Amino acid sequence: MVIRTNIKRTLGAIYPVGASQVVLFIPDHSRDRDSIDQQYWVDEALNVMGRLFRGATAFPPGKGVWRDDEAGGKLLKEQTVMVVSYIAPNLLTGATLRSLREFLHRFGRETRQGEVGIVINSKYYGKSRYDVPKT
Amino acid sequence: MAKKVDRIGKILGATRQFAVKTRAAGPLDLVQLREEINERLESRGGRPSDPEWDLRRVIPLKGSSWNFLREKSGELQVSPGHLAAIILERGIESFKGRRHGAKSRKPLAADE
Numbered sequence: 001m002v003i004r005t006n007i008k009r010t011l012g013a014i015y016p017v018g019a020s021q022v023v024l025f026i027p028d029h030s031r032d033r034d035s036i037d038q039q040y041w042v043d044e045a046l047n048v049m050g051r052l053f054r055g056a057t058a059f060p061p062g063k064g065v066w067r068d069d070e071a072g073g074k075l076l077k078e079q080t081v082m083v084v085s086y087i088a089p090n091l092l093t094g095a096t097l098r099s100l101r102e103f104l105h106r107f108g109r110e111t112r113q114g115e116v117g118i119v120i121n122s123k124y125y126g127k128s129r130y131d132v133p134k135t
Numbered sequence: 136m137a138k139k140v141d142r143i144g145k146i147l148g149a150t151r152q153f154a155v156k157t158r159a160a161g162p163l164d165l166v167q168l169r170e171e172i173n174e175r176l177e178s179r180g181g182r183p184s185d186p187e188w189d190l191r192r193v194i195p196l197k198g199s200s201w202n203f204l205r206e207k208s209g210e211l212q213v214s215p216g217h218l219a220a221i222i223l224e225r226g227i228e229s230f231k232g233r234r235h236g237a238k239s240r241k242p243l244a245a246d247e
Contacts, residue, residue: 097146105148118147125140125149 020092022053022085023119027078028061031068031114038081041107045083048103052096053085068114076114092120105131165210172213172221188220
């Protein structure tokens with residue numbers, strides 16, 4: 001016999017907001033292998049994703065690798081932090097995404113990333129050209 | 136060949152986009168479906184049902200679809216009719232979500 005439960009009610013949950021997943025990758029090096037202030041950028045990502053999505057979690061760094069095709073396929077080993085949010089799909093409005101874009105492009109530009117990667121709803125979006133900041 | 140960048144990719148200024156197959160089809164889908172069934176169906180002394188269901192309608196479908204529902208309902212320990220209703224409502228929600236996305240494209244494009 002299967003015991004049927006209402007998970008939301010049983011857990012006393014307030015926000016059954018769905019589970020669109022947003023994952024941002026924050027490496028610890030620039031494209032040119034220079035160290036970047038990873039902790040600063042992780043905190044910035046948490047600030048932005050906390051404000052836009054109501055919560056985010058940064059996981060401890062894991063060893064990663066990225067192939068720079070514009071540098072002849074050179075492999076760049078790095079320690080990468082994943083910042084993850086689970087959000088309601090209706091939060092992905094134009095205004096939210098534009099705020100996110102501003103941060104992603106600033107991160108890519110100021111830390112000279114070969115590519116800034118973010119996964120939203122099981123789709124990877126890579127950015128290798130960055131917006132020029134408005135003066 | 137490069138794939139088109141969708142609405143989210145355009146707003147984010149993505150230079151490339153691809154699907155990450157994190158949601159495996161098959162067993163995981165069944166697990167999610169079972170969770171939804173367990174969450175929605177309640178027993179009030181009788182056969183478990185979704186308390187929000189307030190209509191019954193006759194809907195045409197292929198024999199092969201009914202056979203599929205019967206087969207999967209056994210695995211999921213739910214009636215074929217209830218399974219059909221849940222799958223139909225999932226489809227409707229998904230369709231509504233896509234329509235919502237399509238509607239929001241116009242104003243976004245205007246100020247891009």
